[in-house]
Amino acid sequence: DTAVSQTPKYLVTQMGNDKSIKCEQNLGHDTMYWYKQDSKKFLKIMFSYNNKELIINETVPNRFSPKSPDKAHLNLHINSLELGDSAVYFCASSQGAGGGSGNTIYFGEGSWLTVV
Amino acid sequence: GENVEQHPSTLSVQEGDSAVIKCTYSDSASNYFPWYKQELGKGPQLIIDIRSNVGEKKDQRIAVTLNKTAKHFSLHITETQPEDSAVYFCAVNTGFQKLVFGTGTRLLVSP
Secondary structure, rough: OEEEEEEOOOOEEOOOOEEEEEEOOOOOOEEEEEEEEOOOOOOOEEEEOOOOOOEEEOOOOOOEEEEEEEEOOOEEEEEOOHHOOOOEEEEEEEOOOOOHHHHOOEEOOOOOEEEE | OOOOOOEEOOOEEEEOEEEEEEEEOOOOOEEEEEEEEEEEOOOOEEEEEEEEEOEEEEOOOEEEEEEEOOOEEEEEEEOOOOHHHHEEEEEEOOOOOEEEOOOOOOEEOOO
């Protein structure tokens, strides 16, 4: 009964490849997010979707493309992977308009991406 | 944009001691201040939050205090236990429907 689940948990891939991370939430939330956590543990929002509509795009390179087929899913596609993309990517969700409105953000367990 | 500073970056305490982590922010319009705990290999999890209409909130061994005038808020953990060892993040909301996270504090509680 995992609330926010993302796959894969670990991903090792070569530079230049294209990869996807999938995320699903079973909490009935309206808003989903992708966060990136680098090696220094800095946690930064990348994208936010509310009812399948993009509401936050934090100047992420356009090699990163989120896709939300429905409000329970938010997948992250990354093209032409670079060494600097190595990080932990967290999917998250919250009720209502977003984390800024005071609704709790629920995070998945993270996807460890290593680009070699 | 919102600037959130968090200190200290690492904190080591003995079991039973108290731990205090402080965050400062820049946007006076911010009104929601959560704290998240991230255990090793896990995603961050909300442990306590406070809104701008109160100055302090407690939940068992943890408490958060807010000073809106000075634009800082703190997490207080009393009677620390080894299972409190984790990375703690403060966060602040902005007017653009998002949370900005602090830089994190690695807390180590030694038995």
